[in-house]
Amino acid sequence: MMSGNQSDKTWYGPWTERITELLPEVWNTLIVVADSAFVTEENLNTYEKRWFISRMPETYRLCEALKDRAFADESRWIEVGSVAQEGKEAASYRIQGFEDELYGRTYRFVVVESSALDQRKAKRLEKLVAEEAQAIEKAVAQQERLSYHCEADAKVALEDWRRRHNRWGFHHVTGQVVQERTVKRRVGRPRKTDPDQGNVEVVRWRVTFTVEPDTEAIEQRRRRDSTFVLISNVPRTRRADDAELLRDYKGQIEVENLFRALKQPYFVHGIFVKTPKRVLALAYVFLLGLLVYAIIQHRVRQGMRQDQQTALAIAGAKFRSPTTRTLLKEFDGLTHVIVRLPDGTVTHHLQGLTETGIQILRWIRIRTDNLLMGASLPPAESG
Numbered sequence: 001m002m003s004g005n006q007s008d009k010t011w012y013g014p015w016t017e018r019i020t021e022l023l024p025e026v027w028n029t030l031i032v033v034a035d036s037a038f039v040t041e042e043n044l045n046t047y048e049k050r051w052f053i054s055r056m057p058e059t060y061r062l063c064e065a066l067k068d069r070a071f072a073d074e075s076r077w078i079e080v081g082s083v084a085q086e087g088k089e090a091a092s093y094r095i096q097g098f099e100d101e102l103y104g105r106t107y108r109f110v111v112v113e114s115s116a117l118d119q120r121k122a123k124r125l126e127k128l129v130a131e132e133a134q135a136i137e138k139a140v141a142q143q144e145r146l147s148y149h150c151e152a153d154a155k156v157a158l159e160d161w162r163r164r165h166n167r168w169g170f171h172h173v174t175g176q177v178v179q180e181r182t183v184k185r186r187v188g189r190p191r192k193t194d195p196d197q198g199n200v201e202v203v204r205w206r207v208t209f210t211v212e213p214d215t216e217a218i219e220q221r222r223r224r225d226s227t228f229v230l231i232s233n234v235p236r237t238r239r240a241d242d243a244e245l246l247r248d249y250k251g252q253i254e255v256e257n258l259f260r261a262l263k264q265p266y267f268v269h270g271i272f273v274k275t276p277k278r279v280l281a282l283a284y285v286f287l288l289g290l291l292v293y294a295i296i297q298h299r300v301r302q303g304m305r306q307d308q309q310t311a312l313a314i315a316g317a318k319f320r321s322p323t324t325r326t327l328l329k330e331f332d333g334l335t336h337v338i339v340r341l342p343d344g345t346v347t348h349h350l351q352g353l354t355e356t357g358i359q360i361l362r363w364i365r366i367r368t369d370n371l372l373m374g375a376s377l378p379p380a381e382s383g
Contacts, residue, residue, distance in 0.1 A: 008037035013046045031234055033252045039231060041103045047233065048105070053249050056109070056229040062102060063229045070096040070111040071224070077113070080243045083250045091116035097242035102231070110230040110242045117226040125225055129170045129218060133211070136173060139165050140209045147204040151177060154205035161207065170218050174210045179203065258297075261325060262290050296364050297324045303363030313356060330357045 012034070020027050028050055036055040056063040070076070073096075082090035091114045098109045117125075143161050148154040154177040161175065182202050232245050239245055273279055301321060304312065311318040315329050335351040353361075361367075 008035070009040050009043070012038055012043045016046055016050070031238070031248060033249055044103055044105070051232075051234045051238065053230060053232040053234060053245055055249070056231050060102075062100065066098055066100065066109055066111050066229050067224060067227055069098065070113075070227070071220075078243070080246060083247050093246060095242055095246060105233075108232045108234070108236075108242070108245070110232070110245050111227060112230060112246055113223060113227045115226070117222055121225045122222075125218070125221060129213070132168060132170050133213075136165075136168060136171055136211055140173070140211065143207055144209065147180070147206050149204065151179070151205050154207055158207045168214075170214050170221070172210075172212045172214050174212075175207055176210075178206055178208050180206055257323065258290055258294050261293065261323070262286055293324045296327065297322075299364045300324075300327060300360055303359075312360075327360055330354065330360060 016032075030051070032047070032050065032052040034052060034054045036057040038052070038054040039057055039060075056066075058064075076096050077094045078096065080093040080095055082092050093115070094113050096111045098111065099106055100109055101107075139161075143157070146157065148157060158175045158177060165173070180203070182204070184202050230245055230249055232239075234245065239248070271279060271282060273282060300312075304310075311320050312322050314322065314326055319326055331353075333352050334357070337349040337351050339347045339349065341347070
């Protein structure tokens with residue numbers, strides 16, 4: 001058991017050695033899927049002879065270099081489609097595979113572009129575009145307030161402004177020199193012989209700007225932000241296709257969703273045991289329960305695929321990939337009836353079991369013939 005304050009980058013080594021001791025024959029045949037905290041020189045050394053798939057941290061220069069190589073050749077992208085999810089909202093992916101060195105070893109790298117941009121990155125990009133627009137508005141307003149006596153001076157000012165403001169990444173800023181003619185009245189009373197009655201025309205030159213969003217640059221940044229890089233040492237004899245590495249990596253969402261269920265406050269808000277040993281024992285009980293939870297979910301989804309059933313109707317809604325939590329809702333109104341016969345025989349029956357419930361029990365391989373309520377038995381009283 002490790003401290004919750006331990007860095008994610010440091011626990012992979014001890015954890016790996018411990019699992020290797022417990023499962024020596026199995027562990028080294030598995031493919032470990034890890035997040036970006038895994039990628040350190042020490043961890044890669046530990047996994048020199050073990051297989052892994054991980055995500056490259058954005059802080060590595062190699063990560064950005066691989067993205068540059070991928071976007072430099074649009075013809076090399078391979079369409080993969082959706083991977084871990086189904087339906088209209090599922091993200092689709094395209095990939096490019098590379099081989100390169102990191103810490104003196106050669107690894108497989110897969111640059112992955114997703115059609116869906118992470119909400120945090122989308123908000124960050126929106127903020128960057130808005131902040132740049134505000135900066136341009138301020139710089140333009142300062143320059144447009146100035147005027148010049150001749151066109152040449154205005155053109156020099158425009159070129160100087162362009163040199164000082166050439167960093168815009170998400171907007172097109174176009175400047176032009178325009179002439180302004182205004183009529184002003186001379187100071188004092190005009191002469192009677194003055195045909196202009198004291199009015200004089202003043203010619204000045206100004207710099208004006210047109211600002212438009214650079215939609216192509218914004219889209220390129222959006223694409224780059226929705227792109228990530230995978231690193232792996234899995235040989236092509238085990239995973240020949242780079243798309244298989246992506247599927248393995250995205251498959252971890254199933255495990256994460258399971259542990260998300262376990263982390264609900266209902267389970268871990270307060271653990272009233274007195275020693276770390278008992279906390280650890282309780283954690284093992286939770287994990288065993290989670291294992292059953294996972295088996296139920298897996299078997300139902302597998303049964304749906306085998307029976308070619310695209311969706312399951314539960315509580316008035318349809319689910320394409322139901323979780324165990326959703327499946328259990330089908331049994332909320334169920335009544336467990338225990339019948340004791342005069343000869344001492346005890347039978348158990350389920351009252352209120354629907355066709356969907358029967359189908360779910362069949363998929364998870366629980367017999368229902370001895371659980372269904374007999375027609376001759378009266379309904380159980382509530383409460």
